[in-house]
Amino acid sequence: xxKIALDAIDIRILSALQQHGKVSKSKLAELVxxxxxxxxxxxxxxxxxxxxxxxxxxxxxxRIVDLTKVLVTISLENHSKVDFDRFEYYIxxxxxxxxCDATGGGCDYVMKVIANNLTDFQSLIEQLLNAExxxxxxxxxxxxxxxxxxxxxxxxxxxxxx
Numbered sequence: 001x002x003k004i005a006l007d008a009i010d011i012r013i014l015s016a017l018q019q020h021g022k023v024s025k026s027k028l029a030e031l032v033x034x035x036x037x038x039x040x041x042x043x044x045x046x047x048x049x050x051x052x053x054x055x056x057x058x059x060x061x062x063r064i065v066d067l068t069k070v071l072v073t074i075s076l077e078n079h080s081k082v083d084f085d086r087f088e089y090y091i092x093x094x095x096x097x098x099x100c101d102a103t104g105g106g107c108d109y110v111m112k113v114i115a116n117n118l119t120d121f122q123s124l125i126e127q128l129l130n131a132e133x134x135x136x137x138x139x140x141x142x143x144x145x146x147x148x149x150x151x152x153x154x155x156x157x158x159x160x161x162x
Contacts, residue, residue: 086133086134118142
């Protein structure tokens, strides 16, 4: 995939949006130390390039409802493209699976699952196994507490190109 060249101002805009979410034109311009019109032009360019996928609110669900969080590693029986595609297509439809990453190494996928309780989680696992989507083995890790969850600091990951 071709990488998009960003300068220091683009990076400041992306960092401000990542930290503050959707903000007004004048507030964004203030945050990145740029006048509003050029700031908005750059923001439009970043949106058109597909760098901004959306705006989310980070809700502390544990203050609203008790949840069971589980990390699940999955290994498939077979490793052809059609096997991976079948598994990934099925996973996309499951609301309780909030993250799923394909991995290299000891397993094929690592998933983050939320459920109301362990009974609901077990039902989800049984549904996955009954779906015949090629699961060979799985391991579960019940999350006892979250230690850290932050967005990456993009200003430290991206070096401006101009």
